[in-house]
Every structure is written in C-alpha cells, then in structure tokens.
Amino acid sequence: MDLVAINLIDGLFYGLLLFMLSAGLTLIFSMMGILNFAHASFYMLGAYFAYQISLYLGFWAGLLIAPPLVGVLGALIERYGLRRVHQFGHVPELVFTFGLAWLIEEVVKFIWGNNMMAYQEPEILKFALFHIGSNSIQAYKVFMIFTSMAIFIGLLFILTRTRIGLIIQAALSYPKTVEALGHNVPLIFMGVFGVGTALAGVAGVLAGPSLGTFPGMAVVLGSIVFVTIVIGGLGSLWGALIASLLIGWMTTAAASSSFQFATLLEFFGMTPPADLDESYLRDLWTLSLPQIGPILPYIFMILILVLRPYGLFGKRDA
Amino acid sequence: MTPALQLDGLHKRFGKTEIIRGVDLSIAAGERHAIIGPNGAGKSTLFNLITGRFPCTSGTVRLHGHDLAGKAPYQINRMGLSRSFQITNIFPRMSVFENIRCSLLWSQGYKYSFWNMVGRSPELTSKTMELLEQINLTSRAELPAGVLSYAEQRALEIGITIAGGADVIMLDEPTAGMSHSETDYIVDLIRKVTQDKTLVMVEHDMGVVFGLADRISVLVYGEIIATAPPEEVRANPKVQEAYLGAALQAEH
Amino acid sequence: MTGIPDSSSAVSPANGNALRSSLPWIVAVVVLLVLPQVFQANSAITILNQMMITIIFALSYNMLLGQGGMLSFGHAVYMGVGGFFCMHVMNLVEANELPIWLHVLPIFGGLFSLGLATIVGSFSTRKAGTVFAMISLGIGELVAACSLIIIVFFGGEEGISGDRTYFKPFFGVKFLQQNEVYYLIAFWTIVSALLMYLFSRTPVGRMANAVRDNPERAEFLGYSARWVRYFSFCGAGFFAGIAGALVAINFEILTETDLNLGKSGMILLITFLGGTGFFFGPIIGAIVFTLLQSVLSLQTELWQLYVGALFVATVMFFPGGLAGLLMMHQPAMRLGNLGLLVVPYVNTLIPAAIGALGLAGLMEMLFHVRHAAVGDIEMRLFWITFDSHTILPWVIAIATMITGFWLAYRNAPKLRE
Numbered sequence: 001m002d003l004v005a006i007n008l009i010d011g012l013f014y015g016l017l018l019f020m021l022s023a024g025l026t027l028i029f030s031m032m033g034i035l036n037f038a039h040a041s042f043y044m045l046g047a048y049f050a051y052q053i054s055l056y057l058g059f060w061a062g063l064l065i066a067p068p069l070v071g072v073l074g075a076l077i078e079r080y081g082l083r084r085v086h087q088f089g090h091v092p093e094l095v096f097t098f099g100l101a102w103l104i105e106e107v108v109k110f111i112w113g114n115n116m117m118a119y120q121e122p123e124i125l126k127f128a129l130f131h132i133g134s135n136s137i138q139a140y141k142v143f144m145i146f147t148s149m150a151i152f153i154g155l156l157f158i159l160t161r162t163r164i165g166l167i168i169q170a171a172l173s174y175p176k177t178v179e180a181l182g183h184n185v186p187l188i189f190m191g192v193f194g195v196g197t198a199l200a201g202v203a204g205v206l207a208g209p210s211l212g213t214f215p216g217m218a219v220v221l222g223s224i225v226f227v228t229i230v231i232g233g234l235g236s237l238w239g240a241l242i243a244s245l246l247i248g249w250m251t252t253a254a255a256s257s258s259f260q261f262a263t264l265l266e267f268f269g270m271t272p273p274a275d276l277d278e279s280y281l282r283d284l285w286t287l288s289l290p291q292i293g294p295i296l297p298y299i300f301m302i303l304i305l306v307l308r309p310y311g312l313f314g315k316r317d318a
Numbered sequence: 319m320t321p322a323l324q325l326d327g328l329h330k331r332f333g334k335t336e337i338i339r340g341v342d343l344s345i346a347a348g349e350r351h352a353i354i355g356p357n358g359a360g361k362s363t364l365f366n367l368i369t370g371r372f373p374c375t376s377g378t379v380r381l382h383g384h385d386l387a388g389k390a391p392y393q394i395n396r397m398g399l400s401r402s403f404q405i406t407n408i409f410p411r412m413s414v415f416e417n418i419r420c421s422l423l424w425s426q427g428y429k430y431s432f433w434n435m436v437g438r439s440p441e442l443t444s445k446t447m448e449l450l451e452q453i454n455l456t457s458r459a460e461l462p463a464g465v466l467s468y469a470e471q472r473a474l475e476i477g478i479t480i481a482g483g484a485d486v487i488m489l490d491e492p493t494a495g496m497s498h499s500e501t502d503y504i505v506d507l508i509r510k511v512t513q514d515k516t517l518v519m520v521e522h523d524m525g526v527v528f529g530l531a532d533r534i535s536v537l538v539y540g541e542i543i544a545t546a547p548p549e550e551v552r553a554n555p556k557v558q559e560a561y562l563g564a565a566l567q568a569e570h
Numbered sequence: 571m572t573g574i575p576d577s578s579s580a581v582s583p584a585n586g587n588a589l590r591s592s593l594p595w596i597v598a599v600v601v602l603l604v605l606p607q608v609f610q611a612n613s614a615i616t617i618l619n620q621m622m623i624t625i626i627f628a629l630s631y632n633m634l635l636g637q638g639g640m641l642s643f644g645h646a647v648y649m650g651v652g653g654f655f656c657m658h659v660m661n662l663v664e665a666n667e668l669p670i671w672l673h674v675l676p677i678f679g680g681l682f683s684l685g686l687a688t689i690v691g692s693f694s695t696r697k698a699g700t701v702f703a704m705i706s707l708g709i710g711e712l713v714a715a716c717s718l719i720i721i722v723f724f725g726g727e728e729g730i731s732g733d734r735t736y737f738k739p740f741f742g743v744k745f746l747q748q749n750e751v752y753y754l755i756a757f758w759t760i761v762s763a764l765l766m767y768l769f770s771r772t773p774v775g776r777m778a779n780a781v782r783d784n785p786e787r788a789e790f791l792g793y794s795a796r797w798v799r800y801f802s803f804c805g806a807g808f809f810a811g812i813a814g815a816l817v818a819i820n821f822e823i824l825t826e827t828d829l830n831l832g833k834s835g836m837i838l839l840i841t842f843l844g845g846t847g848f849f850f851g852p853i854i855g856a857i858v859f860t861l862l863q864s865v866l867s868l869q870t871e872l873w874q875l876y877v878g879a880l881f882v883a884t885v886m887f888f889p890g891g892l893a894g895l896l897m898m899h900q901p902a903m904r905l906g907n908l909g910l911l912v913v914p915y916v917n918t919l920i921p922a923a924i925g926a927l928g929l930a931g932l933m934e935m936l937f938h939v940r941h942a943a944v945g946d947i948e949m950r951l952f953w954i955t956f957d958s959h960t961i962l963p964w965v966i967a968i969a970t971m972i973t974g975f976w977l978a979y980r981n982a983p984k985l986r987e
Contacts, residue, residue: 035700081886088889091641094703095842098835099882106875110933113941223711223831230704283720295715298708305705306693369790391789401790409783411847420780424792428773430801435771482792 002133015248016148020203022228022240024196030235037097040222041104042197046204051119059122067201074197117213233311254293261287320383322347322516328377339540350517355537400484410464421481453477469500489519602756615748621860622759628852630809636846638802639782644710650829652679652811656818660732672737679815687807695799714830729825845891925974931967
C-alpha cells in the first residue's frame with residue numbers, strides 16, 4: 001500500500017513535469033502546425049540559466065528570471081529563424097527545429113562543459129515533508145507538484161476566460177480570419193512560441209535540481225514529450241495533461257515493480273530451459289517489467305497512431 | 319445499353335445539414351452533360367460523391383452498371399472515371415512532361431512495377447508528347463509545373479485528367495477564374511480532348527455550358543429541378559425562378 | 571525562357587542520351603578505383619570506407635525524404651538491424667566454416683532489413699506527414715531500447731563483434747587489409763547507388779514523386795498512395811540494410827549507437843545538408859559531412875558545434891542544400907557566363923571565410939579559457955602556440971572576425987546581382 005502511494009506521488013511528479021513541457025509543445029503545434037523538436041532543449045536552457053543565476057542571486061531569483069529569459073530567446077528564434085524557414089514548407093521547418101536541438105546542445109556543452117552542474121534545490125525546501133512507511137517525501141517534490149498545477153490552472157484560465165485567450169483560440173482555427181479582423185497574427189505566433197518555450201523553461205528550472213542539470217537532459221525527455229502530445233491528441237491541452245499523467249504513472253509503476261516475465265511464462269505452463277545461458281529465449285526468461293518500462297510509452301503511441309491517429313482527445317489527424 | 323453513369327436516390331448529410339437531397343441522374347455514354355446551379359447548391363459535393371472522395375449517406379452511384387459504393391478513388395479511376403479539381407491540383411515540383419507521363423502510367427499497364435524503366439519505352443514517351451501537343455504545352459515540357467501560368471496549369475490539369483484514357487471525364491469548373499480568351503482556349507481544348515468520351519462538368523460560365531453541353535441538369539438546394547437539352551433549360555420557368563431567386567420567395 | 575532545353579532533348583528516349591546519362595557513373599567508377607592509389611594511408615582508406623557507407627545510407631534515406639516525401643526519425647533502425655543480422659551470419663560462417671564469399675553478405679543484410687520494413691511499413695505508410703514521422707520515431711526508440719534488452723540478437727551494451735576473415739577467400743583475397751575491404755565497399759556503393767537511381771526511374775519511383783507532391787491527385791491517377799509509399803519504404807529499408815552490412819564488414823562490430831535516434835538524426839542532417847531535391851544531393855552531403863567529421867574532429871573538440879551551426883545555416887539560407895546551391899549555377903553555366911561570377915565570389919567568400927576563421931579562433935580560445943585544466947594556459951591554434959590568457963590573441967581574433975565579416979557584408983549585394 002505504501003508502495004502504491006509512493007508511486008502515485010512519484011508518477012504525479014514526473015507526469016506534471018512532462019505536462020509543463022507538452023503543454024507548450026501542443027500549444028505551439030496547434031497554433032503554428034510546427035512540431036518543435038527543440039522544445040526539450042529550451043527545457044534544458046531553463047535549467048542552465050537558472051543554475052547560472054542561482055550562483056549569484058539564489059534559487060528563487062533563478063525561478064523568476066530564467067523562464068522569461070528562455071521565452072525571449074524562443075520568441076527571437078521564432079522571429080528570425082522559424083519564420084524565415086516557414087516559407088520553404090513543412091519539412092524544412094521540422095528539420096530546422098531538429099538542427100536547433102543539436103545546436104543548443106552543443107552550445108550548452110561549449111559554455112558549461114560536459115559535466116553535471118551542482119544545481120540544487122533551495123535550503124528551505126530541503127527537508128522531508130512527510131513519511132509514507134519508511135519513505136520520505138521531499139518538500140521540494142510537493143512544491144513542484146503544486147507549482148505545475150498552478151501553471152495549468154493559470155493557462156486554462158488565460159485560454160478560456162481572457163480576451164487574449166479567445167483571440168489565440170480563434171487564431172488556432174482561423175488564422176486568416178483573425179488577421180483580417182485586425183489582429184497581428186505573426187505577433188501572436190511569436191508570443192505563443194515565447195510562452196510555450198518559457199513554460200519549458202519553468203519545467204527545466206524546477207526539474208534541474210532533482211533530475212540533474214547536464215547536456216543530455218534534453219535528449220532524455222525530448223522524444224517522450226512528443227509521445228505525450230501524440231497520445232493526448234495534437235493540439236489538445238486536456239489530452240496533454242491526461243497523457244502526461246498516464247505516462248508518468250505508467251513508467252514509475254513499471255520501474256518500481258519487481259515483476260518477472262518468467263512468472264507469466266510459468267503461469268502458462270512453460271518451464272525454463274535447462275541450459276538457460278545457451279537458449280535463444282534466455283532474454284524472455286530474464287526479462288522484467290522495470291526493463292521494458294521506458295519503452296511502454298512508445299508502444300502505446302504506435303498503437304494509438306495505428307488505431308486512432310488523432311490521439312485520445314484530438315479533434316484532427318496528427 | 320447501360321448508361322455510363324447512373325445515380326439513384328443519392329443523399330449526403332454533413333451532421334444535420336442535408337447537402338444532397340435525393341439526386342437521380344442517368345448519363346448516356348458519349349454524352350456531354352453539364353451540371354449548373356446557384357452557389358451552394360451542392361454541385362461540388364455531388365462531384366465528390368460520384369468520385370468516391372466522400373462516402374454517400376444513402377443511394378448508389380453506378381459506373382457502366384457497376385456499383386461504386388466503398389471504392390477508393392484509385393479503384394474508381396481504374397474502372398474508367400477520371401476527374402479534375404476546382405482548385406488547380408497538379409504535381410507542382412515535377413516537370414510538365416513528368417506530370418503527364420505519371421498520369422499515363424497506370425493505363426499503360428505499368429502498375430507498381432519496379433523493374434521497368436519508364437524512360438526506356440518509346441511508346442510512353444510518344445504518347446506523352448502527343449498529349450502535350452494536344453494541350454499545347456509541348457514548349458513547356460521541361461518546366462516544373464508549379465511555375466506555369468494559371469491557364470496553362472488548368473490546361474495541364476485537363477491533360478492529367480484525360481491522360482489515363484478514362485471514358486468518363488468529370489471536370490469541376492474548368493474555366494473558373496479565367497479571362498475571356500483563356501476561356502475560349504480551354505473550351506476548345508475540352509471539346510477536342512473529350513471526343514468520343516462521356517463528359518460531366520460543373521460550370522458557372524453559362525456561355526461555356528450552353529456551347530458545350532448536350533444536356534444540362536440544374537441543381538438547386540441538393541435537388542435536380544430539371545434535366546434537358548440547353549434550349550429547353552433556357553426556356554424552363556423553374557430554372558429562371560431558381561436563378562432569379564423567385565423560387566425562394568414563392569416557398570415562404 | 572532561358573536555360574530551358576528545346577523539347578527534343580526533353581523527350582528523346584533514354585537510349586539517345588545513353589552516353590550522357592551513363593557518363594557520371596563511369597566517372598564515379600573511375601574515381602573510386604583511383605582514390606586508394608592517391609590516398610594510400612590506412613587512415614585515409616578508413617575515412618573513404620566510412621564515406622561510401624554513409625553515401626549508401628543517405629541515398630536510401632532520400633528515397634523516403636526527397637523522393638517519397640516521408641520524414642523518418644528512425645531510419646538508422648534498418649541499417650542497424652541489417653548490420654546486426656550480418657554479424658550473426660559472420661559468426662555462423664566462422665563457427666561452421668561455411669563456403670560463402672564476403673561479397674554476398676550485404677544481400678543478407680538488405681533482405682533482413684527489407685523483412686523488417688515490410689512489417690513496419692504495412693502500418694506506418696498509411697499516412698505521410700506527422701503520423702509517419704511519429705511512428706518512425708516510436709519504432710526508432712523502441713528498437714534502440716530493445717537492443718539493450720534482447721541480448722541474444724543485439725548483444726546489449728557492448729554490441730556484437732565478429733571476424734570477416736573467416737569467409738571463403740575471394741581469389742586469394744582474405745580481407746585482412748583495409749584496402750581489400752575498400753574495393754568491396756566501393757563495389758557495393760556503385761551497385762546500390764545505381765539500383766537506387768534506376769528505382770527512381772521506374773513507375774513506382776516516378777509515382778513516389780507524384781504522391782509526395784499531391785497524394786490526393788495521385789489517387790485519381792489509378793495509384794494507391796499508400797502502396798506507392800509502401801514500395802519506397804521497403805526499398806529504402808533494403809538499401810539501409812546493405813549499408814548496415816557494410817558497417818559490419820568494415821568495423822567488425824555493431825552496437826546500439828548504430829541504430830539509435832542519434833544516428834537517425836544524423837542521416838537526416840546529412841541528407842538535408844546535401845540537398846533532397848536531386849539524386850546526387852545526399853552523396854554530396856555524405857562526402858562533406860564525413861570529411862568535416864574526420865578532419866575537424868582531429869583539429870578541434872568543438873567540431874559538432876560547427877557542424878550544427880553549418881546545418882542550421884543551410885536550412886535557413888539554402889533549403890535546397892548544397893546540391894540546390896550548385897544547381898543554381900546551372901543557368902549561368904549554360905549561358906557560359908559563369909566566369910562573371912568569379913570576381914564577386916572571391917570578393918565575398920574570402921573575407922567571409924576569414925571572418926569565420928576569426929570567429930572560430932575566438933570560440934576556441936573561449937572554450938580553452940573556460941574548460942582547460944587550471945594552470946594550462948598554453949593552447950595551439952592554426953599551428954601557433956600561444957597563451958590564451960593574454961590579450962593579444964583575442965584582439966587579433968576579434969579584429970580578423972570583424973574585418974572579414976564586414977568586407978563580406980559589404981560585398982554581398984554585388985554577389986546577388
């Protein structure tokens with residue numbers, strides 16, 4: 001029972017982190033039709049910027065300053081890079097963001113080197129908030145969970161209750177009409193891209209201390225974020241939330257389980273071959289759930305794409 | 319003799335709106351048939367139903383007596399029906415020559431072969447050139463199709479449509495957005511290339527329609543109110559009402 | 571219109587142009603035969619081998635991207651899987667002393683990858699665009715993860731290795747030397763490239779272009795867009811498998827890095843860098859990239875940064891890639907006034923190159939100052955040793971950069987004319 005509770009909290013933590021990334025990504029996609037491969041790179045930049053700022057001004061200043069900084073950088077890249085490539089068509093756009101991801105990683109290595117940064121959570125949050133059985137739950141984790149929930153609610157409020165949100169929603173479906181109504185659609189696009197990347201930046205600032213701040217951190221999350229928004233349905237904020245949580249719980253549950261596939265095989269009446277080390281099926285007998293945990297989301301995504309190409313909550317084709 | 323194209327009780331509903339409300343139509347082989355009607359009458363929808371782009375809600379479409387229900391566009395095409403599009407729909411990054419040659423491939427029996435070289439066949443090349451000659455684009459053969467002028471692209475589109483040798487040709491507003499001289503050019507072209515074929519066209523330009531068609535169907539709010547030769551349609555009071563909008567007021 | 575040949579040359583059947591169309595191939599064969607005589611060093615042969623393998627891989631990738639309009643993020647899977655399979659064949663040959671020539675090994679790799687492609691393609695080619703791209707990404711991650719789990723086939727972290735010298739000697743050649751391997755790879759490079767070129771001339775290859783440009787219209791020509799994509803996909807898988815087999819032969823080891831997302835991304839970059847619009851584009855991309863990789867990586871730790879920057883710049887300014895850039899000069903060449911371009915080119919490109927060198931120098935010094943061991947203040951750059959903590963080299967680098975770029979910027983408008 002304790003284990004289930006721990007898993008639920010860990011999964012929530014991971015899922016909400018994914019959500020902060022996928023929310024921005026799915027917004028950018030539904031608005032501009034761009035699958036931004038560099039999205040996780042902005043997450044990484046968030047962590048590094050915050051680390052650099054925290055060296056001089058402390059964690060809280062980093063949390064406040066780094067995301068807008070990432071957002072401005074994202075907006076500039078949209079204005080001077082993406083908008084230029086946009087005229088060449090869809091594939092060059094995707095390829096551009098792909099190259100950007102590469103470039104950002106190299107720039108990060110260039111500036112900060114290959115090692116993990118000593119980026120830490122603030123002292124005030126470095127204590128165990130409560131215990132479940134023998135496991136302690138860090139206050140920082142709880143803080144992160146609440147911050148990302150607040151962001152989701154804020155985002156939902158802005159999108160559905162404010163004027164700018166309505167304009168954005170209209171621009172999603174009818175960019176030409178909205179432009180004819182006198183709104184500056186390119187500016188809205190730039191803004192959405194900036195906000196989306198800033199959200200990724202927030203995720204980076206928050207995740208840096210607990211998941212590590214190193215040049216590979218973008219790659220670790222890069223493709224799983226795509227999986228999330230594809231499963232949730234491209235362009236759907238709710239879908240992104242549900243898929244994020246689903247993946248978060250799925251992977252943490254798989255990682256902490258001790259299930260061996262041998263059990264299953266024996267259940268079906270099979271016996272392990274005597275010379276296990278020589279058998280071609282030895283991998284099947286030694287397979288355990290934690291091993292395949294990381295690939296479960298990918299299997300899930302492929303199934304979704306084959307059976308229901310618009311995802312769980314999407315309205316249109318991916 | 320079975321008609322080239324026969325529609326029976328065709329209905330199409332998008333959500334709650336019924337766009338096509340029971341269309342029956344029979345078009346004989348070799349006939350040049352035009353479908354006219356005011357904006358929003360459902361002409362393009364009807365076109366898309368016949369060519370398998372949208373599924374029908376109910377009713378049947380028969381091509382030479384064969385039911386087309388559930389057939390994919392490429393299967394319908396192989397049965398001898400070819401169509402053009404209202405919005406120019408060519409292969410912009412391929413050369414004009416290549417556009418036509420690709421349209422010939424299936425009917426020339428190449429299918430999905432990956433052992434034949436298309437460049438090796440003199441017949442294919444000469445057939446392509448013949449067609450380019452017919453649509454007056456020989457001098458443009460090497461250009462990417464995307465850089466042609468609008469009228470040339472429309473001519474190419476007609477070329478692509480007839481290349482496969484289908485005997486039922488459907489043209490969706492072939493002269494839309496053209497100047498007078500361009501229209502005359504396209505009409506001549508259509509007349510030339512659809513000899514001995516069944517032609518079904520949707521068209522706004524009445525000059526074109528009355529010049530080309532053997533019979534005309536008038537589609538209003540998803541129903542055919544008249545099907546007759548041009549002179550009769552011109553004289554038909556119901557048609558005049560529909561076009562003048564008087565029918566609307568009379569109903570209320 | 572200028573630069574357009576008269577229609578007769580456009581339509582003359584292939585046999586009329588037989589010489590003209592086979593000339594590049596003859597040149598390629600001659601070049602491949604002569605190269606090892608020119609570059610005899612083992613290291614040079616190693617680079618050439620790698621280059622040829624990359625050429626096959628990039629060409630096979632372009633069957634998807636350039637010709638079929640399918641953006642794949644997992645093409646390395648087909649190369650890697652073919653290579654792993656060949657490694658097993660190699661070990662079988664060694665264990666059972668089977669009388670097989672090493673030359674036929676690539677066919678095994680190709681067929682195995684073809685098998686995988688027929689399975690994956692059956693559901694991934696239904697749609698092009700994002701759906702295809704995402705499925706390819708998923709399959710890529712899946713296989714990469716599996717390669718660490720299914721140890722029997724992939725050998726886990728350390729991969730699988732073998733020994734190519736146990737094959738039946740081919741007229742006395744036992745493939746102990748890099749040189750001997752070179753000719754084998756060269757043979758397969760020519761064969762694969764030729765086959766891929768010919769594929770693009772077949773009905774399916776032509777229709778692949780049509781489906782790329784306008785899938786809906788293609789359906790109204792009697793072709794199912796899905797089947798056309800499927801054939802291209804399987805073909806691309808087959809040739810990727812051949813490339814994988816050559817990796818197995820050349821390196822005698824395969825690991826997870828040969829099929830992971832990084833490798834798939836790299837081939838996308840290479841193909842795009844070379845240009846997807848022309849058949850020879852990926853070849854240029856593969857050559858340039860391999861040279862950059864092998865030459866730059868010896869000179870600087872920052873080579874990936876430079877390659878990344880080059881790549882992003884290519885996408886932004888020359889979406890046609892290097893091949894597109896070359897072909898832009900074709901009209902000028904036809905008109906015979908290519909000579910007119912020389913002066914503006916020299917005026918712009920030389921200062922730009924100097925500026926780039928200055929910038930690179932600056933980057934190198936920055937990197938050295940930030941990351942070198944404490945107390946290590948000496949660095950070598952452009953064959954000069956100096957102290958990176960004094961002001962002079964910085965001034966020189968900055969000055970070079972600014973002058974170079976300023977001159978290039980000033981002269982650039984003349985180039986456009």
